[in-house]
Amino acid sequence: MALEYYVQAASAVGGGQLSWIGRGNVDQQRQRTLMLKQLLTEILIGIYLLLGSRGAGEEGQLGRFLTDGKTRQQFLLEAARQCQDAGLYDKSIEIQKRIGAFSAALDTINKCLSEAFCALSRGRLDGESTITGLIHSGNEILETFKYYPEISPQERANVMEQQSELRQLEAILAIHKLARSGNQLDALREIARLPFLPLDPRSADMATDAFKNLSPHVEACVPALLKDALHCLDNVTDTDGSLRALRAKIANFLANNLNRNWPRDLYEKVARSL
DSSP states (O other): OHHHHHHHHHHHTTOHHHHHTTOSOHHHHHHHHHHHHHHHHHSTTHHHHHHOSSSSSSSSTHHHHOOSHHHHHHHHHHHHHHHHHTTOHHHHHHHHHHTTOHHHHHHHHHHHHHHHHHHHHTTOTTHHHHHHHHHHHHHHHHHHHHTOSOOOHHHHHHHHHHHHHHHHHHHHHHHHHHHHTTOHHHHHHHHHHOTTSSOOTTSOOOOSOTTTTOOHHHHTTHHHHHHHHHHHHTTSOOSSSHHHHHHHHHHHHHHTTTTSOOOHHHHHHHHHHO
């Protein structure tokens, strides 16, 4: 019924039946495309109605209106972008996954994961369930990617990059969970082991830009991670000087990044602890 409603609506504004069988003029074709996008983005079951239970529309209703595979692919890429612009990230991810745009789907997941973590660190109670769902979706996409045919070398490289970013975000989230559950010493050990931040007390101080190879999504989580580290340091006894060394590492790291617009209380907390 939903599909028929949109077909009738398209006809009412001038698309007519010809636009739905691919023989309308440019304006009619454009109207058809707009209606299909609206169906995807505004109706809850739009994706499954148009695309079917799997694939990029070959098994769904979309094939009735866009018979050419390349045309369907381009249409769905634009629809995914429209979903993102509207904040409909779940739909965007599902569409991207269906058409084999795995790196784009993972980028969307990493963006949402970063935002969910930042919200969780500020006390949002619903952040944890959101994070669990996003990580599951990311791992599901990576599993699908393994068996997907005809992956270009560029897309493969992009997926590997997004996978690395996902694992970095997972590591930050795991540390946050340890810190907030009272396992401060374990959290500090994991912080020191992070390969993408220079916080290992045993390593020499280096003036290299730690953010050169970090994505904006991971970078956005660093202030909350450092707050977790300082919270743990304040609640653990330093028996061998290693925690003092870690505190100095954090202070040095912050001193090298004064140009970043991080929360003022983070710098103040470090200054008080020295």
